[in-house]
Amino acid sequence: MNFWCERAWLPGGLAERVLVRAEHGVITTVSTVDTIPLGVRRLHGVVVPGFANAHSHAFHRALRGRTHDGGGTFWTWREGMYALAGKLSPQSYYRLARAVYGEMALAGVSAVGEFHYLHDRSNEFGYALRDAAADAGIRLTLLDTCYLAGGIGQPVNELQRRFSDGTAEAWASRVAELEPDDVMNVGAAIHSVRAVPRAELAVVAQAFPDAPLHVHLSEQPAENEACLAAYGLTPTGLLHEAGALSPRTTAVHATHLTPEDIATLGGTGTGACFCPTTEADLADGIGPARELADAGCPLSLGSDQHAVIDPLLETRALEHGERLRTGQRGRFAPAELLAAATRHSALGRPEAGRIEPGAPCDLVAISSSTPRTAGSSPRQVLLSATAADVDTVVVAGRVVASGGVHETLGDVGRLLADAIEELWA
Numbered sequence: 001m002n003f004w005c006e007r008a009w010l011p012g013g014l015a016e017r018v019l020v021r022a023e024h025g026v027i028t029t030v031s032t033v034d035t036i037p038l039g040v041r042r043l044h045g046v047v048v049p050g051f052a053n054a055h056s057h058a059f060h061r062a063l064r065g066r067t068h069d070g071g072g073t074f075w076t077w078r079e080g081m082y083a084l085a086g087k088l089s090p091q092s093y094y095r096l097a098r099a100v101y102g103e104m105a106l107a108g109v110s111a112v113g114e115f116h117y118l119h120d121r122s123n124e125f126g127y128a129l130r131d132a133a134a135d136a137g138i139r140l141t142l143l144d145t146c147y148l149a150g151g152i153g154q155p156v157n158e159l160q161r162r163f164s165d166g167t168a169e170a171w172a173s174r175v176a177e178l179e180p181d182d183v184m185n186v187g188a189a190i191h192s193v194r195a196v197p198r199a200e201l202a203v204v205a206q207a208f209p210d211a212p213l214h215v216h217l218s219e220q221p222a223e224n225e226a227c228l229a230a231y232g233l234t235p236t237g238l239l240h241e242a243g244a245l246s247p248r249t250t251a252v253h254a255t256h257l258t259p260e261d262i263a264t265l266g267g268t269g270t271g272a273c274f275c276p277t278t279e280a281d282l283a284d285g286i287g288p289a290r291e292l293a294d295a296g297c298p299l300s301l302g303s304d305q306h307a308v309i310d311p312l313l314e315t316r317a318l319e320h321g322e323r324l325r326t327g328q329r330g331r332f333a334p335a336e337l338l339a340a341a342t343r344h345s346a347l348g349r350p351e352a353g354r355i356e357p358g359a360p361c362d363l364v365a366i367s368s369s370t371p372r373t374a375g376s377s378p379r380q381v382l383l384s385a386t387a388a389d390v391d392t393v394v395v396a397g398r399v400v401a402s403g404g405v406h407e408t409l410g411d412v413g414r415l416l417a418d419a420i421e422e423l424w425a
Contacts, residue, residue: 055302266295
């Protein structure tokens with residue numbers, strides 16, 4: 001299918017009357033035209049590349065709207081998350097993830113990085129996630145996660161037992177059996193320095209040297225304090241010692257960092273994935289995004305625990321966090337925000353995230369005439385739009401959502417309600 005875009009954000013900037021031709025889901029030509037050819041799909045508003053959701057825990061979506069009584073902390077929220085994980089089977093997780101990935105597709109996500117630690121020492125859950133992504137029409141990077149300890153120097157508890165393979169070698173052996181396909185590629189993850197002992201970090205870091213590697217990093221001050229007390233190093237320093245930091249690595253959250261940490265992350269080319277709506281929901285704090293970017297860390301964005309699934313809100317929250325933290329506006333230009341929201345290289349898919357020949361034909365048409373976007377400069381629509389303004393979503397040349405309706409899943413809200421109510425029944 002070929003597409004005519006009223007306006008499209010190309011690598012060189014915003015252009016008008018853009019014709020995108022594709023074959024087998026890959027863009028072949030991009031040109032500007034005065035006359036719209038017959039038989040092309042018209043995309044109105046501002047068209048941007050498909051969004052990359054670089055950090056997801058799909059099952060956390062079942063906690064949305066259920067964690068706000070009684071206050072508490074990240075650590076008390078975590079106990080509820082563990083209890084939810086204990087209820088899932090591969091079949092129920094498939095039903096939930098299919099709906100969650102459907103919600104992502106409606107919001108313009110073309111690829112998701114699933115930070116996957118619910119294993120039960122098998123790959124059944126991983127394949128359930130692959131099938132869910134296929135049904136939703138998006139691509140999946142399964143970031144299979146090593147999780148061996150309940151905290152520094154502590155064994156896993158009963159609720160965490162489903163996450164652990166016992167040793168890093170056993171984890172690597174299981175992950176090696178996963179079979180990638182057109183929907184799913186496979187990466188690795190270190191859950192955190194709390195969950196992987198010092199002696200095992202290098203094993204995980206070296207297991208799949210050509211695959212993306214992700215890690216939760218310094219999300220909470222307590223993590224830093226425990227790491228310093230046990231090892232005399234910050235979590236960043238410990239990961240660097242283990243050889244876990246490199247351009248293929250993405251540090252998720254990267255919230256509570258020292259200047260030395262920032263320099264180390266930038267100097268190794270390690271990426272940083274911010275999840276601003278989750279970091280706000282869990283009272284994690286606001287990380288030094290501008291300083292990381294200036295140090296050389298490519299930024300990406302994720303919806304993490306899915307308090308919100310809205311890449312446009314995540315981009316805005318990244319900028320707003322910087323404004324709240326520094327008292328300055330315009331810390332990130334709209335083009336920088338778009339680059340973070342579409343950074344598929346964090347998912348091992350460097351060919352995606354651009355509207356140019358050779359890239360997957362992933363297009364998101366954002367309406368410019370809704371109550372939220374009407375009157376906005378097309379170049380600044382990222383700072384006014386939300387997922388509700390996403391009109392059409394194209395993944396690999398196929399329309400997966402239009403007018404707020406998923407083309408194959410239908411009523412995603414009903415699918416979500418059914419899957420979540422089943423878990424809480």
